[in-house]
Amino acid sequence: MDGDLIHKILDYASSRSKFAEARYMDLVVNQVGFRNGEFQGLNFGSEHGYAVRVVNRSISMAYSDSNDWNRVKESIDRAIEKSNFEGKNRIYEGNPIKDTWKVKASKKLEDYSIEDRVAIVRENDAAMESSGAAVRVNSMVDKQINQLYVNSTGSEIRGEISRLFYFYLVGVVESGEFEQSTEQFGSSSGFEYIEKLDLRDRIEQDINELHQSAAAPRINPGKFDIIVGPEISGIVAHESCGHPTEYDRIIGREGAQAGESFLTGKEFPLRIGSPVVNVVDDPTMDGSFGFYKYDDEGIPSRKRYLYKKGETNEFILNRESAAQLGIESNAGGRSSSWNLEPLARMSTTYIEPGDYKFDDLFDGVRRGVYIKSFTEWNIDDIRFNEKYVGKEAYLITDGDISGRVRRPTIETNTIKFYSSVDAIGNDLQFSAGMCGKGDPEQGVDVWMGGPHMRLREVYLQ
Numbered sequence: 001m002d003g004d005l006i007h008k009i010l011d012y013a014s015s016r017s018k019f020a021e022a023r024y025m026d027l028v029v030n031q032v033g034f035r036n037g038e039f040q041g042l043n044f045g046s047e048h049g050y051a052v053r054v055v056n057r058s059i060s061m062a063y064s065d066s067n068d069w070n071r072v073k074e075s076i077d078r079a080i081e082k083s084n085f086e087g088k089n090r091i092y093e094g095n096p097i098k099d100t101w102k103v104k105a106s107k108k109l110e111d112y113s114i115e116d117r118v119a120i121v122r123e124n125d126a127a128m129e130s131s132g133a134a135v136r137v138n139s140m141v142d143k144q145i146n147q148l149y150v151n152s153t154g155s156e157i158r159g160e161i162s163r164l165f166y167f168y169l170v171g172v173v174e175s176g177e178f179e180q181s182t183e184q185f186g187s188s189s190g191f192e193y194i195e196k197l198d199l200r201d202r203i204e205q206d207i208n209e210l211h212q213s214a215a216a217p218r219i220n221p222g223k224f225d226i227i228v229g230p231e232i233s234g235i236v237a238h239e240s241c242g243h244p245t246e247y248d249r250i251i252g253r254e255g256a257q258a259g260e261s262f263l264t265g266k267e268f269p270l271r272i273g274s275p276v277v278n279v280v281d282d283p284t285m286d287g288s289f290g291f292y293k294y295d296d297e298g299i300p301s302r303k304r305y306l307y308k309k310g311e312t313n314e315f316i317l318n319r320e321s322a323a324q325l326g327i328e329s330n331a332g333g334r335s336s337s338w339n340l341e342p343l344a345r346m347s348t349t350y351i352e353p354g355d356y357k358f359d360d361l362f363d364g365v366r367r368g369v370y371i372k373s374f375t376e377w378n379i380d381d382i383r384f385n386e387k388y389v390g391k392e393a394y395l396i397t398d399g400d401i402s403g404r405v406r407r408p409t410i411e412t413n414t415i416k417f418y419s420s421v422d423a424i425g426n427d428l429q430f431s432a433g434m435c436g437k438g439d440p441e442q443g444v445d446v447w448m449g450g451p452h453m454r455l456r457e458v459y460l461q
Contacts, residue, residue, distance in 0.1 A: 003024030003026075003048075003050070003148045004067070005050070005067060005069060005072060006022050006024050006050065006148055006150055007150065008069065009022045009050060009052055009072060009076065010022045010150045010151070010152065012073065012076060013052055013054050013076055013079075013080070013152075014152040016054070016080045017054035017055055017056050017080060017083060017152075018055050018056055018089075019054070019055040019091060019093055019151070019152055019153075020052070020053065020054045020055070020151065020152045021052070021053050021149070021150065021151035021152065021155075021297070021298070022050060022051070022052045022053075022149075022150050022151070023050070023051045023052075023147065023148070023149045023150075023296065023335075023338065024048070024049070024050050024147065024148045024149075024338070025048060025049065025051070025145060025146070025147045025335075025337065025338035026046075026047075026048040026145070026146040026147075027046065027047050027048065027143065027144070027145050027337060027338070028045070028046045028143065028144045028145075029043070029044075029045050029046070029141065029142070029143045030042070030043070030044050030045075030109075030117065030141070030142050030143075031043040031044075031139065031140070031141045032117045032118055032120075032121045032139070032140050033121065033137075033138065033139040033140075034121050034122060034124075034125040034136075034137070034138045034139075035136070035137050035138075036135065036136055036137075037125060037129060037136075039118075039122075040139075042114060042117075042118070047065070047337065047338065048065065048338060049063060049064060049065035049066075049338035049339055050063065050064050050065075050072065050338065051063050051335070051338055051339065051340075051341075052064075052075070052076055052079060053079075053341075054076075054079050054080055054083045055083060055089055055091050056080070056083040056084050056089065057083065057084050057085060057086050057087065057089055058082070058083050058084075058085055058086065058087025058088060058089050059083065059087070059088060059089060059091060059320065060079040060080070060082040060083035061079060061341055062075040062076050062078060062079035063075065063338065063339040065338070065339070088320075088324075090320070090323035090324060091319050091320055091323045092319045092320075092322040092323045092327075092328060092329045093151075093153050093319075094153065094155075094298075094299060094319075094328065094329065095153065096153045096154030096155050097155045097156075097157055097294070097298060097300065098154075098155065098156050098157070099157050099158075099293075099294070100157070100158040100159075101157075101158070101159050101160075101293040101294065102159065102160035102161070103160065103161050103162050103163075103188045103189065103291065104189065104286070104287075105162050105189050105190030105191075105192070106189075106190055106192050107190040107191040107192045107195075108162070108190050108191075109142050109144055109162050109164070109190060109191065110144070111191075112191050116191075117140060117142075120140060120194060121138045121139070121140050123200065124138045124168065124199050124200060124203060125138050127199075127200045127203050127204060128168075128170050128203055128207065131203065131204050131207040131208070132172065132207065132211075133170045133171065133172055133207055134171050134172055134173045134178075135169065135170065135171030135180065136168070136169070136170050136171075137167075137168060137169040137170075138166075138167070138168045139166070139167045139168070140164070140165070140166050140167075140194070141164075141165040141166075141167075142162070142163065142164050142165070142191075143161075143162070143163050143165075144160075144161070144162050145159070145160070145161040145162075145163075146158075146159070146160055146161075147159045147160075147161070147296070149294070149296070149297070149298040151298060155298045157294050157298050159292070159293065159294060161188060161292070162188065162189065162190060163186065163187070163188050163189075163289060163445055164186060164187055164189060164190075164191065164193050164194055165184070165185070165186040165289070165432060165434070165445065166184070166185045166186070166194065166197070166199065167182070167183070167184050167185075168182070168183055168199075168203065169181070169182045170203065170206060170207055170210070171210075172207060172210045172211055172214060173214070174210075174211045174214035174215050175214065175215055177214040177215070178214070179210040179211075179213050179214040179375065179391070180210070180375065181206050181207075181209075181210055181373075181375065181391060183202070183206065183431070184431055184432045184433055185197055185199075185431070185432050186289030186432025186433075186445060186447070187287050187288070187289055187432070188287060188288060188289060188290075188291040188292075188445075189287055193287075209391075209392050210391075212392075212404055213391060213392060213393075213404070213406055213407075214406070215404075215406075216393075216403075216404035216405050216406040217404075217405060217406060218405065218406050218407065218408075219369065219395070219405050219408055219460060219461075221459070221460065221461035222459070222460065223457050223458065223459050223460075224367055224368050224369050224457075224458060224459075224460050225365045225366075225367065225368035225369075225396070225454065225455065225456050225457065225458070226368055226369050226370070226371060226408075226410070226454070226455050226458050226460065227361050227362065227365070227368065227369075227370045227371070227396070227452055227453070227454050227455075228371050228388075228452065228453050228455065229370075229371065229372040229373055229452055230427065230428070230429035230430075230449055230450050230451055230452060231372070231373045231374060231429075231431060232371060232373070232374050232388055232450075233350070233351045233449065233450025233451060233452070233453055234349075234350060234351075234429075234430065234431055234448035234449040234450050235374065235377055235388070235448060236351070236386075236388075236417065236450070237279050237349045237350050237351045237448055237449070237450055238346065238349050238433070238435070238446065238448035239377070239379045239383055239386065240379065240383050240384075240386060240414040240417065240418075241279040241306050241307055241349065241414075242279075242281060242306065242316070242346040242349040242448075243259070243261070243346070243383045244261040244262055244263050244382070244383040244384075244414070245261070245263065245306045245307075245312070245314070245315050245316055246261070246315070246316045246332070246343075246344040246345065246346070246437075247315040247316060247317050247321040247324075247325070247344050248318075248321055248343060248344050249261040249264075249344075249383075250263050250264050250315065251264070251321075251324070252264065254343075254437065254438070259380075259381035259382065259383065260381055260382045261382055261383060262382040262383055262384040262414065263312065264382075266312075268312050269311040269312050269313065270311060270312045271310060271311050272307055272310060272311065272312060272414065272415050272418050272419075273307065273310040273415065273417070273418025273419045273421060274310050274418065274419055274420075274421050274422060275309045275310045276309075276310070276354060276421060276422065276423070276424055277307055277309070277310045277351065277418050277421055277424075278305060278307060278308055278309065278351070278352035279305075279306045279307040279349070279350070279351050279352070280303060280304065280305055280306065280349070280350055280351075280352050281303075281304045281306055281316060281332075281346050281347060281348060281349045282302075282303040282304065282347070282348050282350075283295070283301040283302075283331065283347035283348060284301050284302060284303060285348045285447070288347065288348040288430070288447045289348075289430075289432040289433075289445045289446060289447045290346065290347030290348045290444070290445055290446045290447050291347070291348070292331075292334075292347065294331070295318075295329075295331040295332065295333045295334055295342065296333050296334050296335045296342040297318060297319045297329065297331075297333035297342050299319070299329045299330075299331040299333065300331060301331040301347070302330060302331060304316065304330050304332075306349075307418070310418065310419075314330065315344075316330070316332035316344045316345065316346060317329050317330050317332050317333075317344055318332050318333030318334075318342050318343065318344045319333055319342075321344055332344045332345055332346075332347075333345075334347070334444045335442065335444075336442035336443055336444050337442065340438070340440065340442045341438075343437060343438050343442070345435070345437065345444050345446075346435060346444075346446050347444075347446060347447070348430070348446065348447040348448075348449075349446065349447070349448050349449075350428065350430065350447070350448065350449035350450050351424065351449075351450035351451065351453065352424075353424060353425060353426050353427065353428045353450075353451040354423065354424030354425060354426060354451065355424075355426055356423050356424060356425045356426060356452075356454075357425070357426060358425055358427060358452055360423075361423055361425060361452055361453075361454045362396060362399045362400070362401075363399055364399065365396045365398075365399055365454070366397075366398055366399075367396070367397065368395075368396035369390075369393060369394065369395060369396060369405060369408050369460060370393060370394045370395075370396055370401060371388075371390040371392075371393045371408055371410070372390075372391070372392040372393065372394075373390070373391040373392045374388050374389060374390060374391055375389050375390070375391035375407070376388075376389035377389065383414065384413050384414050384415075385412075385413050386410075386411075386412060386413065386414065386417070387409065387410065387411045387412075388409070388410045389407050389408075389409045389410075390405075390407055390408040390409070390410075391407075393405050393406070393407075393408050408460045408461075409460060409461050410458060410459075410460060411459070411461070412458065412459070417455070417458075420455035420456055420457065420458050421453050421454070421455050422454055422455070422456050423453065423454040424451055424452075424453050424454075425451035425452035425453065426451060427451045427452060428449060428450065428451050429449055429450075429451075430447045430448065430449035431447070431448060431449065432445070432446070432447055432448075433445075433446050433447075433448060434446070
């Protein structure tokens, strides 16, 4: 790993500030894409640089991609000068940590050639074409991150991260109707992850389901008991729990960029749903697309209960927001590159499984709908009013599936949704995403998931 200047940077910054930290990041990203059979090219990029944060009368940051000490020093001097202006200067310092960690990968990214990467994506595009897809998009991204973090309390942490991400969009036309599906898969691992996905089988099954969905009738609007699948549980956990509990949203710091939070101004704990609901964010989950042992501020990661027994329980914090609350950071500080500040971010957000077997969720459902997956969703800026449109969905009559339905739509709000939950399955599945936030915007790798869940008396249209 490069970053030889980092200790000199820290020594210089520490001598002129109350608290200082420096982070070196080396990032390599490769992307391959196909669209409707046309090769979209290869995007290979690498970047590296230093981020320095100093605290005096206020908090200030500096960035440099140079290994020339004089240029780096100029950047630090500007940050130190600004840190002596009056402003917010509370930051959680924590305890010193010295450690080295890396993501487990049995088939390392660097061992796969350009031709290997292209072949994977081309084969999946061909599978879509042979299955009769009218629209098809495939993209695969892999990244390697080497990072070194040091601070004035004595921390020195080295990390090596490898991540894989696969995205596809497929659309079909059936009886004059168009239906589409988007799927995202990701893991902190090596190429063994892609090989285990069996993407060709997944794609062919997805296309078959789309044809059936396009031909299905719509339901008559009204109240139904519903069972939602893990894909819907996951997006609900991410959007209506993960985002509103990021503390910078609650205090309005993200208001002009990524939105605010319906939790602003509320007294805590706040009842948001039934007592069976627990929503977790856990960066320690091995293999997760959002996995990390330490966040980008050198804080040890841990499991966080954001909603517990139907009430707000914990916020996602970085060093700055933890200090504002006067508590320890819970390792939510994440940055997508060396020249961007760590913000309070999710990692692996999911609704915790319950005790119900899948078949048991149907017991007692006289008139209902099983919405296995979604084709569309949206939510407002405070993460309260939300909408989910079903992709694969079925009527339930007296506890049994009784026919296919097209695009049943849930329009509700966060508290109504979680309050309607009365039973949670014991299965747990995840999907991946790249979550955007901040200005300049930065995307971080996340997993979102959950089990099947049953909700009572939900209005569908």
